[in-house]
Amino acid sequence: MLSSSSTAVKNLPLKRRLCFLLKLVCFVSSVLIFCEFLIYYVVIFQCRWPNLKDGAHMAEKETSASVLKAIILADTHLLGEIKGHWLDKLRREWQMERSFQTALWLLQPDIVFILGDVFDEGKWSSPQAWADDVRRFQKMFRHSVFTELVAIAGNHDIGFHYEMTPYKVNRFEKVFNFTSGKLITRKGINFVLVNSVAMEGDGCAVCRSSEAKLVALSHKLNCSQQKPNHSNKRCSDVEKLPASKPILLQHYPLYRKSDAECTGEDSAPPEEKNIPFKEKYDVLSQEASQKLLWWFQPRLILSGHTHSACEVLHAGKIPEISVPSFSWRNRNNPSFIMGSITPTDFSLQKCFLPFESRVFTIYCAAGALLVILVAIWTLE
Template sequence: MQGVGSVCLSLRYYRPIQFLVLILAFVFYCEFLHYFLVLLWCQWPVLDVKNEDSSVPSGYEPPLKVMILADTHLLGPRKGHWFDKLRREWQMYRAFQSSLAIHSPEAVFVLGDVLDEGMWESGAEFQKDISRFQRMFKTSHNVPQHVLVGNHDIGFHYMMSEEKHKRFEKAFDTPSAKLLRIRNNIFVLVNSMTMEGDSCKLCSEAVNLLKDISWQLKCSQGAIKKMDLPQICETIETFPYTKPILLQHFPMYRLSDSNCSLPDAAPDSEKDIPFRLRIDCLTEEATNQLFDWINPRLVIDGHTHHGCYRVHDNGVPEWTVASFNWRNKRNPTFLLAVFSNNNFAVSQCFLPNEFTVISIYIFGGVFLVFTLLCSRHWFGRRVRSSKSL
């Protein structure tokens, strides 16, 4: 009898431990392993050799692998429940760090709306939230990260101020317009809110910077002939020219998302809603100016929280990247892009669908409850049988 009692006592402790192990296993899968398994399906795109230009001079660098995301919208002190804030930030942290580990990009671009409440925050609140972003989206020292400004970071044109812009520029080295060269690929970064077309101080500053960049690109390309202002290029720094990639927060001018057919495009109920100029996209005039000044081979932007791919009348493709935050999108995405000096390829990567994760948790909960009930039934039968002895 004493031996049976000791066996029952050991079972009493064994079952709760087994139950706890199962709970931890489900949590580990949903919060760690699931991210890796989903992101493993995403692969770097392959450059189409048919598009390679054999006339490009030798000595150019190998293709550059870039990760591009948008609209992280870290909640500030005013909006959202604390659990919602905690949950979304963990999801983004886990997804970003898992993707870095799996794909090893050589550069990362974040296309604005880093914060959700940056346009309202005090200096201390802004610094605190920027520090959170930098911890969550930290990259290794050999992977440069370039962050663009969005309307939630400093406000739309009517809310934007020099003070808000300068503190964001100081945090991320992001002026109103910037030319960036990585492995002989040229990127032009633009503050979309300055493309208003008026004479505001930041708008004039952006236009002057873009004009300077335009001259630098044209001189580097050799597009300015000696008979056309030969002295203009003598004082401008030139470099090996490749067609630029234009990065910004707002999409280029378009009427709506009606022609967007990607899997993460806007739902059908929203696709035909007309875009508001300077709020949802750039004006047609600003779009044409950027095409004229930059002459890009590709445009990549965010802001709408939905994915979109379109080709402009001039043949330039445009990718709009969906929000990286599950608060804005149940199936967030980002881009993996490969750039050679005269070619590019882009692939879209999906993060774990929140519905799938919730379903796994529900299934796990039902399974654990079933296991617990079965173990109690089995344990009760063993105790009754031991008493009969």
């Protein structure tokens, strides 16, 4: 059968065969260009920055000047030299690079936050492997001078608490200018960066240093939020910061029993939702969670780590958003959060990336159509 089909193709006039081959090349090229490039524009173009509640009462010029446009993503997990197969690495990194670059071009955010686990093997990578991972990250997540990128340390970047060393923490801080307890203030909005891996509470050197910085920062923020006519000797010599309540950015979520209450198409699978979380591994301990809530009284908490989406309320009033993974390697429907933020308000909107299963479906359909076209031509 294959022999007769091959003979039939060879017997076609040369010009007709060349025309047929050219059409096949154009068809295959079009499918590749769409699935590996254009689909990101088609999908992300549908995402819109969320409107603030009081946005209707603000002038357009005032709104654009005072609203900070932030993109929040998590758990990119760039594969390393030990566990990362070259094909898997190539596929996942291309997906993330195209997603990120397309989002920057279409949405033009002011700032991008990555909530930890930037790398997959930072917890054990050699200096040479670390340098290679950093080089690839900087290529994939390159950005203009008009967009700021801030990365938070995760357990895969510096190790779980029992693997964490000052060396691993310092090399991450050197690359990303990250320090636990660091305050980033943009347009009067306070963002507090937390090394949640160091919130173990066992008095280790890194933990003590991290907690001391957080306590000192919380004192400054609390003093800055006091009313001008309120006298407090403890705040008399404290540097005044914008009075906006802070937003906490960290890798581990605050303590919750499980993902049982989480909803949405990108929440954890049903079979995983009722699995109890382990403190200091899946989530922060209850003690560490209470400390952060007590110290900062944040208006919003953004976290990652679980690879699935979740929204919870702490103390009945403080929302926490767990951001799902940005990589196809961890889920079929990755996404990121778009935030319109002011010193007194915020509004969040999720933007989904192309589903990996849909891309495979397009390839399968194109392959089937290609077989049909070849069969038709061979029968003519």
